[in-house]
Amino acid sequence: MLKITDLEKIYRTEDIETVALNKLSLEVKKGEFVAIMGPSGCGKSTLLNIIGMLDDAEKGSFMFNGEEIIHFNERRRADLRKRNIGFVFQSFNLIDELTVYENVELPLLYLGVDAAERKQKVEAVLEKVQIMHRRNHFPQQLSGGQQQRCAVARAVVNTPKLILADEPTGNLDSTNGNEVMQLLTELNEAGTTVIMVTHSEHDARFAHRIIRLLDGKVVMENILG
Amino acid sequence: MLTNYIKIAFRNLLRNKSYAFINIAGLSLGLTCAMLIFALVRYHFSIDKHHSKxxxxxxxxxxxxxxxxxxxxxxxxxxxxxxxxxxxxxxxxxxxxxxxxxxxxxxxxxxxxxxxxxxxxxxxxxxxxxxxxxxxxxxxxxxxxxxxxxxxxxxxxxxxxxxxxxxxxxxxxxxxxxxxxxxxxxxxxxxxxxxxxxxxxxxxxxxxxxxxxxxxxxxxxxxxxxxxxxxxxxxxxxxxxxxxxxxxxxxxxxxxxxxxxxxxxxxxxxxHFSEDYGGINKNLILSLFAIGIFLIITASINFVNLATAQALKRSKEVGVRKVLGSSKAQLFWQFMAETAMITITSLLISIVLFQFGEKIAREYLDGAFRFTFYFDASVILYVVLIILAVIVLSGAYPALVLAGFQPVMALKGKISTQQVGGFSVRRSLVVVQFAISQMLIIGMAVVTSQLSYFQNKDLGFKKESILTISLPFMSKQDVVKMNTFKNLASAVPDVEKISFSMSGPPQSGWVNSTSLRFDNRGEDEKWSTHVKSIDANYLDLYGIKLVAGRNLYPSDSIREVVVNEAFAKKLNFKDPAKIIGKKIEARGRKVEIVGVVKDFHQQSLSQTIEPLYMTTLATNYYSVNVKLRSANFQKVIKTLEKSFNQVYPESYFNHQFVDEAIQAAYQEEETMGKLINFFALVAILIGCLGLYGLVSFMAAQKTKEIGIRKVLGASIGNILMMFGKEFAQLIIIAFVIAAPAAWWIMNAWLQNYEYRISIGAGIFLLSIATTILIASITVGYRSVRASLANPVKSLRTE
Structure with a gap:
């Protein structure tokens, strides 16, 4: 699915250089569920942002589905992103002015899906994450777990090939957190590749493989049974 | 997609009611005034165009x-x-x-x-x-x-x-x-x-x-x-x-x-615009047009300031949309659509306001500026142009800023002040607004002072409680009838004095001008003199003072003349007494100068005092001047009307008070004053709305800074100073731009008047003081609130 080789990312301010990724290499195969772990500042989020095509790297290679995308401009990356990748964030990042239904519908709008198909897809996914009954509520009227389920629904509504989850349970209690992990596992079992950044060893155990980062480098990989 | 944009724009406006209110109110006001001004300007530029030749x-x-x-x-x-x-x-x-x-x-x-x-x-x-x-x-x-x-x-x-x-x-x-x-x-x-x-x-x-x-x-x-x-x-x-x-x-x-x-x-x-031949002053119309454009600019500036100030709140939305696949262009058009929505809402409101405004303007302008709003295709074109201009002027910059957010930063709420258009952009925009306001305030002050100068200037004659009545227009006035009316009018108890003259009060729109042959000179003077036909009671009734010689003796024909000081001066008599006894040729007869009167203004103050001679000629009288004693003018006028109709049954009783007639001569100036005052107030109001928005933005920006300062021991006074200093600087920069510009424009305007005020430092002090006062009131509430905020709360949000 994706192959990263010798990726470098350096943050510069006037007189300080911070190396976020230091010649990092990584490969994720189609259908895998990978957890990325490491202490604060190890480069997890930077890596996830680059994989999500939200950020670009200085050097190295990033092959996505067999295509080198490291030099893609913002528009091409946006295009690639909206067709292939779904995002789940720690802080949900739902748009407050839109209802549950409208939030989930948004990626389909950007893909130009017609109205009837949108309705069918959104309803199906809301059903799946069990918040159909709250479809006309605004995010603030929901519990944290419901908000994250809505965010997951939004991430998968256009059936992406890859889901990127950035500490998806970080703002949730353990019951709600487990529900969300359950959802991700189900999606993975249905064929979607999942890459998740987490601090939680408990959550990481849902994955097939754990990659541990330190100072912008992969220091250890655990394959889970 | 469009419905999605509209939906989110609408919900955003509902959520940020004060933002929406400031923008829509400011824009509606600006648009209404601009449309009114346009109607007036368009009227004056469409005069007689409908004739096929x-x-x-x-x-x-x-x-x-x-x-x-x-x-x-x-x-x-x-x-x-x-x-x-x-x-x-x-x-x-x-x-x-x-x-x-x-x-x-x-x-x-x-x-x-x-x-x-x-x-x-x-x-x-x-x-x-x-x-x-x-x-x-x-x-x-x-x-x-x-x-x-x-x-x-x-x-x-x-x-x-x-x-x-x-x-x-x-x-x-x-x-x-x-x-x-x-x-x-x-x-x-x-x-x-x-x-x-x-x-x-x-x-x-x-x-x-x-x-x-x-x-x-x-x-x-x-x-x-x-x-x-x-x-x-x-x-x-x-x-x-x-x-x-x-x-x-x-x-x-x-x-x-x-x-x-x-x-x-x-x-x-x-x-229509030939001033030399009694047309309208084109510059006046164009100045109004400029004010209209100023209003639009001020309202658009508000928009830019407020929209970029709002940008921080929208950063998360921008981030999410980008993550979900929105391109920069899509976001740009989304925010442009929001601007368009606000602008079109304002337009609809201003179309309603315009209906009222047009009615009010018609009454308010007293017909000095005639204007009728003719609705046709060009109006639609103009409105569409304004709307597009406003949308582009005010929407493009904030939309570019917002659409340009880095998604990762935007999601983390790490968008900095720099990214939403450095504060310097907003600063310069506010300077422009302040400069516009101050120019208008100076204009207001100059026009008002000149008008009060008109009203209070000693014209050289009395004008209170004097009524003029027109006699019927005929080639030779009937002296017998005139005297009959005089006897009837004099019998009215509240009539104190009565006098006949050709053109009513000493100052009137009527000017009779003639060539002059003085003394025994062989040819006419190269200049012409004004002439007035008056009777012997005229000088006394109007309190016109003699500086040499005596008043005219009563007579129905041309017997002798009195002249004004300007007349004597023009003929190089330094001592007016020396001209007494000299002869001039008046209407073919040689008559003696018997008196010199102190100069009075026989024309409006836009004109100099011209040489003048006055003589008796009863057949040439077309006005009765009546000095009244009583305060109950209406009753006296009724009585006089009855007598008039008795003597002149075929005619019409046409009367006017002298002070009102003189006032009416300055109608154009007064209307100009009213218009400038009104539009200046609107511009200031719109500017205040924007300033309020800007200070809200600053307060939001500086929440953390204020928190830290307070933790470190800053007092509320210190914090208020922080805001005060900022705006004081902007006002002063604006003043430096506005003062010379306004001085130049208003000085040019004053050149229209032979008798005028000089623009003193007072007017400039007034303008800057007013601006500071208005700004402090506007900024005050917000900054006090910001300075009172609990630092613990403001720091925790980081």
């Missing part, structure tokens, strides 16, 4: 070249016989019509019981020739213009036909012009559009003029500004032909003065 119509006007090398004198009038002479010499001229303006007239309608119904007309009328209607387009409801070649015929407007007879079926009916000239109606025309400078309701035939005046000065030597000539030309005879042949024409008819007189063909399209 607009491009080929001209007015022949007179230009008198100054013999002393000074300014030329212009008159829209021509000598009475000019029309006939032009047609004889240049038979190829397509159409020519002489016209004689009738102002301040009334029509008497004979009724069955023998008593006339009288209608005082406030508009203009004109005696015209039939060819007038070949030059200008009129639609006929009844009859036509052909019979106007005969004396004692008239055509009237539909409105007037309905007013006089309650029907338009009036052909053959008789009306009495000024109660004494019988006219048979031969045509009724459809009411003309009022965007014309030829707004005549009643048009008697030019052939009736001789009977109306009794006698006519049928020579080239006298030019009355009411006697006019309009022509339409075609390729057989063009303006170029006229320009070539005119000097020879003048030489033929005025051999002695060929060098000093030009008859100029003025194109119809130049008439």
């Amino acid at each position: 607009y491009e080929n119509t001209y007015r022949i006007v007179s230009e008198f070249v100054s013999r002393e090398g000074g300014e030329n004198f212009h008159s829209p009038g021509v000598p009475y016989p000019l029309g006939k002479a032009v047609l004889t010499d240049f038979p190829n001229i397509e159409n020519l019509s002489m016209t004689e303006l009738a102002e301040d007239y009334f029509e008497a309608i004979p009724s069955a019981n023998g008593e006339d119904k009288k209608f005082k007309e406030t508009g203009e009328g004109a005696f015209v020739e039939p060819s007038f209607f070949k030059i200008f387009d009129y639609e006929w409801i009844q009859g036509g213009f052909e019979e106007l070649k005969n004396p004692n015929t008239v055509v009237i407007s539909e409105k007037n036909a309905l007013k006089y007879f309650s029907t338009t079926d009036v052909i053959g009916k008789i009306i009495k012009h000024d109660g004494r000239l019988n006219l048979k109606i031969v045509g009724v025309f459809k009411d003309y559009k009022d965007n014309t400078d030829f707004a005549y309701e009643v048009m008697p035939s030019y052939a009736s003029l001789k009977e109306y005046y009794g006698s006519i000065n049928d020579n080239f030597g006298s030019t009355n500004s009411s006697t006019r000539c309009v022509v339409s030309l075609n390729e057989k005879f063009t303006k170029a032909n006229w320009d070539k042949l005119m000097p020879a024409f003048v030489k033929k008819y005025r051999p002695d003065e060929a060098k000093y007189i030009h008859y100029v063909m003025q194109p119809l399209k130049e008439i």
Whole structure:
């Protein structure tokens, strides 16, 4: 699915250089569920942002589905992103002015899906994450777990090939957190590749493989049974 | 997708009600005013354009070249016989019509019981020739213009036909012009559009003029500004032909003065704005237009400031949308759509406000600036242009800023002040707003001071409690009747003094000017002098002081003259007493100067005091001046009206208070003052709204800074200073730009007035003080609230 080789990312301010990724290499195969772990500042989020095509790297290679995308401009990356990748964030990042239904519908709008198909897809996914009954509520009227389920629904509504989850349970209690992990596992079992950044060893155990980062480098990989 | 944008825009507005309110209120106000100004400007630029011969119509006007090398004198009038002479010499001229303006007239309608119904007309009328209607387009409801070649015929407007007879079926009916000239109606025309400078309701035939005046000065030597000539030309005879042949024409008819007189063909399209010939000051109209544009700019600046200030709140949305696949262009158009929505909402509100505004403006402007709003395609075009301009001006920058957010940063709320357009952008925009406000405040102050100068300046005569009554217009006044009326009026207990004069009060719109032969000199002076016919009571009634000699002795004919100081000075008499006893030639008679009066303003303060002599001539009196004692003027006026109608049953009692009449002479200035005041207030209000928005932005930006400062021990006063210093700087920069610009513009305006105020430091101090006061009030509330915020709370949000 994706192959990263010798990726470098350096943050510069006037007189300080911070190396976020230091010649990092990584490969994720189609259908895998990978957890990325490491202490604060190890480069997890930077890596996830680059994989999500939200950020670009200085050097190295990033092959996505067999295509080198490291030099893609913002528009091409946006295009690639909206067709292939779904995002789940720690802080949900739902748009407050839109209802549950409208939030989930948004990626389909950007893909130009017609109205009837949108309705069918959104309803199906809301059903799946069990918040159909709250479809006309605004995010603030929901519990944290419901908000994250809505965010997951939004991430998968256009059936992406890859889901990127950035500490998806970080703002949730353990019951709600487990529900969300359950959802991700189900999606993975249905064929979607999942890459998740987490601090939680408990959550990481849902994955097939754990990659541990330190100072912008992969220091250890655990394959889970 | 579009519905999604609209939905989110709408919910955003609901959520940020104060933001929405500031933007929509400011923009609606700005748009309403801009549309009102546009209506007025458009009206003045559309004058007479609807006539099919607009491009080929001209007015022949007179230009008198100054013999002393000074300014030329212009008159829209021509000598009475000019029309006939032009047609004889240049038979190829397509159409020519002489016209004689009738102002301040009334029509008497004979009724069955023998008593006339009288209608005082406030508009203009004109005696015209039939060819007038070949030059200008009129639609006929009844009859036509052909019979106007005969004396004692008239055509009237539909409105007037309905007013006089309650029907338009009036052909053959008789009306009495000024109660004494019988006219048979031969045509009724459809009411003309009022965007014309030829707004005549009643048009008697030019052939009736001789009977109306009794006698006519049928020579080239006298030019009355009411006697006019309009022509339409075609390729057989063009303006170029006229320009070539005119000097020879003048030489033929005025051999002695060929060098000093030009008859100029003025194109119809130049008439409205030709100030020399009594037209409107174009700069005035253009200044208003500029103010309109200022209002739009101010409102747009608000928009930019507030929208970028809001940008931080929207950063998460931008981030999410980008993550979900939105391109930069999609986001840009989304925010443009929001701006468009706000702008169009404001437009709808301002269209409603415009309806009220138009009504108010019409009353408020007292007709000094005529304007009628004609709705057609160009209005839509203009509105669409304004809207597009506003959307682009105010939407593009914030939309670019927002769409340019880095998604990762935006999601983490790490968008910095720099990214939402450095504060410097907003700063310069606020400087522009402050500069506009201060220029308008200075303009306001100058116009107001000049107006109060007009009202309080000693004119050199008394004007309180004096009433003037017009005597009937005839070539020679009936002295017996005049004295009868004088006796009746003097018997009224509250009448203190009474006097006759030709043109009413010492200052009036009427100026009678003549050449002068002084003493035993062999030729006329190179300058002309003003002349007034007054009786012996006039100086006393108006409190005009003598500086040398004595008052005129009572007489009905020209017996002697008094002159003003300017007259003596012009003839180089340093001591006015020395001119007493010298003789001048007045109306062909040599008479003695018996007195010199202190200079008084016989014209408005835009003019200098001209040389003047005054003499008795009873047949030339057209006004009664009455000094009243009582405070109950209405009762006295009623009594006087009764006496007047007894003496002049065929005439109309037309009266006016002197102080009001003088006031009315400054109507244009007063209207200008009102307009500037009003629009300046609107501009300031819009600016305040924006300032409030900006300080809210600053407060939000500085929440953390304020928190830290407070933790470190800053007092509320310190925090307030932080805001105060910022805005004080902006105001001062704006003042540095505004003050010289405003000084330059207003000084140019003041040059129109011979007697004027000088722009002192006071006006500038006032403007900056006002701005500081307004800004402090606006900024105060927000900054106090920010400084009072609990630092623990503001720091925790980070």
